[in-house]
Amino acid sequence: MSQDYTPRASNAEIEAQYEEYLMPIWKDLHVPIKRAEDCTVEDFDGNEYLDVFSGISVTNAGHRNEAVVEAAKDQLDEFVHGCSYLHPHQPAAELGEKLAEVTPGDLKKSFFCNSGTEAVEGAVKLARKYTGSKEVLALEMSFHGRTLGSLALTGNKSYKSGMAPTINDVAHAEPPYAYRCSRCDDDECTSGCASSVERVIDTHTADDLAAIIVEPVMGEGGIIVPPTEWMERVQAIAHERDALLIVDEVQSGYGRTGEMWASDHFDIVPDIMAQAKGIANGLPLGAFTAREEIADAFGSGDHLSTFGGNPVACAAALATIEQLQDGLVDSAQEQGQWLTDRLADLEAEYDAVGDVRGLGLMHGVELVDHSETGPNDVAPAPDPKLAKHVGKSLREEGIVMGVGGFYSNVLRFQPPLSIDRDQLDRTVEAIGSALDD
Ligand SMILES: Cc1ncc(COP(=O)(O)O)c(C=O)c1O
Structure with missing residues (x-):
């Protein structure tokens, strides 16, 4: 009743x-x-x-959105919980396949969680497992979430006040904030501005870099858009050091920038991509997607989330993606x-x-x-x-x-x-x- x-x-x-x-x-x-x-x-x-x-x-x-609401209601009528890591279910299976299709390049396998911060932390765990290294480089003025691991990546002390110490080995480099950049006089930062990333790695890290994490458009930082050449250079810097490029598309993904992913505006394919926010049009869901070789570094029991990949949220996500593509x-x-x-x-x-x-x-x-x-x-x-x-x-x-x-x-x-x-x-x-x- x-x-x-x-x-x-x-x-x-x-x-x-x-x-x-x-x-x-x-x-x-x-x-x-x-x-x-x-x-x-x-x-x-x-x-x-x-x-x-x-x-x-x-x-x-x-x-x-009517189609999303209908998809969620239909799934509610079937079943609401079946931990997607214990009982495989169709909405998670189909969403995994769909993400392999719509994410850039050869990104293929996904892990489903419940929020952006969880997606980011999971991506860092995977990068550590794959590379065997521990440190992460993030950007000043970045935002990656509020749980302690993501908070360490976030380059803004106003979120950290009274919360330290956070938990992650992170160094921060200057963002490509052309309007306030002291390195270039141009309207756009250049690949030269990425030298800050190299300098910080060389001075603040201990030769144990697992990943560089960037937002392809820095949302909380003030809608800061990096130029293509800066992005390409940062990816090259990561790979030169046998580290991965994690792209945090939590805010910029799912059509927001006029492409399915902000990464599509650049000539890069991330190694791991974190997603949330727009993924299910309001139902709580997060995900990170990686190339198969990287994803397979996770073994049984390496990661799990009780509510992750909730069937109602996954059904809503499938309908959301259809609406976006439509x-x-x-x-x-x-x-x-x-x-x-x-x-x-x-x-x-x-x-x-x-x-x-x-x-x-x-x-x-x-x-x-x-x-x-x-x-x-x-x-x-x-x-x-x-x-x-x-x-x-x-x-x-x-x-x-x-x-x-x-x-x-x-x-x-x-x-x-x-x-x-x-x-x-x-x-x-x-x-x-x-x-x-
Ligand atoms: C780029 C980025 N990453 C991560 C997060 C954290 O997402 P959530 O609030 O779902 O944990 C946010 C939230 O604003 C974000 O903008």
Whole structure:
């Protein structure tokens, strides 16, 4: 018998329960959600919002995508749990095969877990097992998750404060953040900027490098897009040292950048690829996929997750991939191209817009204060206060926008890939109005 679901009366009631019963980790809460559909989120007070952040870049196929919901419901009617490592089941088997088909190059075998941080840590374990080495090189300003292993990889102390020591042998090198890079004067970092990666390996590691891990677009860092030659050089550096390249596609994957993977924009094939977020359009699932030779380094019992590869989440993932291939990735590319041009106009119009950058429907607008110089004397100072103000103004206008970046001064466009041009335009207009204020 179905149980009645009684929606709470108001936003205030939900917020009061959060205050009373949930750990107070995040004070800047967004909209209490009663319902969500495609690009729209509705709260308990009857307000509707345009969601240009997709949760945190998760609902790439749109909130409550009908095909995904149907696939999940069908699976719910069959069975809900059968640990995919104990009882083999069809959704995990089919998703494994599908990932071999859609991931770059000869990536073939996957492990299923429940989140991005788990996918990243599993990828590091596999790299260690395959190479026999232990150390990892990551980038400053990177984000790879919050559990202690991934936290060690994350190159941002604001996530680590009070949490040290973390657990991983990690060294950090400079990211290819062209707007604030002191190494190159170009609009783009060059392969020369990757020399920082070599310098850090040569000075901070102990000849025991298992992997270099990079995000092909650094999401939490502020939508930092590396140039192709930098990526290629970093992969070469890893291989010259018999280490692997782990590409963290947790945020940039599943069509977000106008290709199925951000890696597809570069001339590289990762050795291991970590995925989560958009994989099942909101159901909890993570994965890492590797070349067969690397994947087979894991022996029986080397890794496991009780809930990993949940059949409902795997069924949802299969439907999500179908939706993405059925036009949403192409749409992200097309709308992304339009957004690039539209944001270039915004940059030209407003001094406070220091830089705009991105791929597909993963774009950042970096806000700056020209009265001061920023780190390394390279560009105007970041303006996190203004970014916060713009985020708040947008919410008052009924638009949910991400605000983040290493300096908390980047507006983040990461909407469902089904967003239309009017909705994008409305958002850019609203940013302009907030800046006019
Ligand atoms: C690039 C990247 N890796 C890993 C993670 C961690 O994912 P999760 O929050 O699912 O653990 C995130 C989350 O934002 C991410 O952006």
